[in-house]
Amino acid sequence: MPRSARWRLIDRDRILWERWPGECIIYNDLSGQTHLLNLSAAAALELLGAEPESAETLAEKLKVERAEIERLLQEFDQLGLIEPDE
């Protein structure tokens, strides 16, 4: 993944959210899959739904290690939750 690559949520209208204190489950209507997210993953995905972000800007906003964000982005990409912002 290029260091400057920016990512966005695949389709805001097709990702459904259920939130409870400390917990979050989403449904991806494009894949038909349901995912349980921890709080930092949920926060990252919400930011990507608001506007495209790079791993660097996400790491800054969420105050976590960039390597952790890159792992998370890779996982989101594999699950079909995000796509490159081109």
Next chain:
Amino acid sequence: MRLGDLHARDLNRRLERGMVLGVGPFQVRIHARIAALTGFLSRMYRDFPLHPPDGFADIRVRLYRPRSWRRYLQPQVCFERDGKRIFHPFPLSHAPPLFEWGLNWCIATRAHQYLMLHAAVLERGGRALILPATPGSGKSTLCAALMHRGWRLLSDEFGLVREDDRLDPLPRPIPLKNESIGVIRAFAPEAELGPEFPKTRKGTVAHVKPTEASVRRMGESAVPVWIVFPRYQRDARAVLEPVPASYAFLRLAYNAFNYEVLGAEGFRRVGRLVRRCRHFNFSYGHLEDAVEIFDSLAS
């Protein structure tokens, strides 16, 4: 008119032509000429309403003896839906469990207007208790016990969640397996059990007739209030522990018959259900303790 109002001769005649029975929200046309099934229906379904034989039916099933030389040595019975055979033949004496399992299959594969939870559902004071099924949960035993201690049976198998989130009843005979048969005979001597069917794929099976009140009130929906995941452990004391919403969500969704079929609507319906209910894990070793816990929950 109820099935129990028919004389045996008339019941046979109706079944031969196709009898339409009201079972919860469904009208089921049953076509059969099998004595074991007729006897089973006349006992277990005697409180259920009959509809005009030429009227509409949501589900059309036929049970019949296949024509082959085997009918003289090891007679069998087949199950057909809409003229198409489903399942392998069963021994003829197992026609009633085949009918029950076949009807479950028909509902689970067709009634997608509902989110269909694989769960027992009981009601008290208009409020519904959902007991999702998992192996070893003792769901049917617990359900039969509660039905005989003041809870109305909505279903032993299907939590039918409507679009408005209410639960529709689908009372049917409750299948008990193996040791559970004796447990319920001892716990609720007033329970009416049908014949025992040994050597089915699930061991020995016997059905508990739904109470007359459960059938009479099968037009009355209920509001979901509690989701309880039961787990039977021999001699364990009864413990009810709250569980996180996400845990309840995932267990309900993955245990539903048609969560994936409904897609986004399934996700929304499970989400609303979890938000409006309290959710617990429940381990128990004695039915009396379990009844006490659920009574206190409902009081």
